[in-house]
Amino acid sequence: MxxxxxxxxATELTAIINELIRDPDFYFKIRDIRIQHKVSTVIxxxxxxxxxxxxxxxxxxxxxxxxxxxxxxxxGFHIDYLTARIEEALKNEIxxxxxxxxxxxxxxxxxxxxxLNYVYRSIDFEAALNLGLLxxxxxxxxxxxxxxxxxxxxxxxxxxGPTYGMIVSIEKICKKFEIKKCLDLFSGxxxxxxxALGNNAIFSDCVDTYIEIIRNTLKDHEGKYQIxxxxxxxxxxxxxxxxxxxxxxxxxxxxxxxxxLPKYKExxxxxxxxxxxxxxxxxxxxxxxxxxxxxxxxxxxNVGENVIGIIKFDK
Numbered sequence: 001m002x003x004x005x006x007x008x009x010a011t012e013l014t015a016i017i018n019e020l021i022r023d024p025d026f027y028f029k030i031r032d033i034r035i036q037h038k039v040s041t042v043i044x045x046x047x048x049x050x051x052x053x054x055x056x057x058x059x060x061x062x063x064x065x066x067x068x069x070x071x072x073x074x075x076g077f078h079i080d081y082l083t084a085r086i087e088e089a090l091k092n093e094i095x096x097x098x099x100x101x102x103x104x105x106x107x108x109x110x111x112x113x114x115x116l117n118y119v120y121r122s123i124d125f126e127a128a129l130n131l132g133l134l135x136x137x138x139x140x141x142x143x144x145x146x147x148x149x150x151x152x153x154x155x156x157x158x159x160x161g162p163t164y165g166m167i168v169s170i171e172k173i174c175k176k177f178e179i180k181k182c183l184d185l186f187s188g189x190x191x192x193x194x195x196a197l198g199n200n201a202i203f204s205d206c207v208d209t210y211i212e213i214i215r216n217t218l219k220d221h222e223g224k225y226q227i228x229x230x231x232x233x234x235x236x237x238x239x240x241x242x243x244x245x246x247x248x249x250x251x252x253x254x255x256x257x258x259x260x261l262p263k264y265k266e267x268x269x270x271x272x273x274x275x276x277x278x279x280x281x282x283x284x285x286x287x288x289x290x291x292x293x294x295x296x297x298x299x300x301x302n303v304g305e306n307v308i309g310i311i312k313f314d315k
Contacts, residue, residue, distance in 0.1 A: 047101075
């Protein structure tokens with residue numbers, strides 16, 4: 001393989017990865033690009049294996065292997081996308097070759113940069129602006145400023161939460177009904193609890209496996225919340241709730257509807273549930289079917305990119 005082809009691959013791959021991943025703490029370096037010749041035992045002919053070695057401090061993020069990914073989940077793998085883009089870039093070379101080309105990625109841990117074992121992490125408001133992930137005049141930015149909110153959940157190249165749709169929906173229900181006690185089950189940064197408390201809710205239980213940022217977000221509401229470091233599915237309810245806030249990662253949404261919602265039917269009045277992205281029509285339809293089995297009193301709103309469900313449980 002000549003230097004020109006190697007340079008083409010390196011340039012294309014760097015552009016693709018930078019397109020996919022905007023996290024400023026993510027590190028990668030292309031260490032080697034080589035061809036390995038072999039005879040395939042499957043097709044009984046010569047095959048060129050293009051092996052690309054990449055060093056990184058976050059292998060799951062590079063490959064798109066989200067930590068809780070499981071078969072049937074709504075998120076896929078970056079690796080297929082990377083392969084397809086490299087194949088497209090090498091289209092002419094592949095067509096002129098007398099052998100097949102198979103692309104393989106050899107992903108190694110970084111020795112220079114601290115390992116990042118997470119895919120989702122928090123960033124502050126200014127970082128989101130600087131990375132171009134958020135427009136200062138956007139609807140979400142305006143809501144964040146209104147409630148003096150400073151943290152986002154970052155997933156690779158985009159803001160995962162909070163969503164504008166969930167903020168608006170919680171505002172509406174807290175203004176329309178008397179909400180004394182909330183349960184924020186996938187609390188994340190604590191943003192949605194702060195919105196509820198800022199709209200007449202009296203108290204909130206916040207549940208998440210990472211709790212440090214929740215305290216910082218809610219520092220002006222001492223005495224109005226309690227934090228539980230727990231997996232949402234394992235959490236033991238602390239009495240009854242007027243409002244259940246459900247803003248899980250989208251991989252969890254169907255599981256939440258099937259296995260978590262029924263647990264709260266007898267002890268909760270209202271639920272605000274972020275089902276997921278509007279474009280994921282099949283998954284949204286499956287989640288709606290599961291919700292309908294639990295409650296017929298449900299309305300759905302398409303707000304921004306998300307489908308938000310407002311559920312009422314009869315007592």
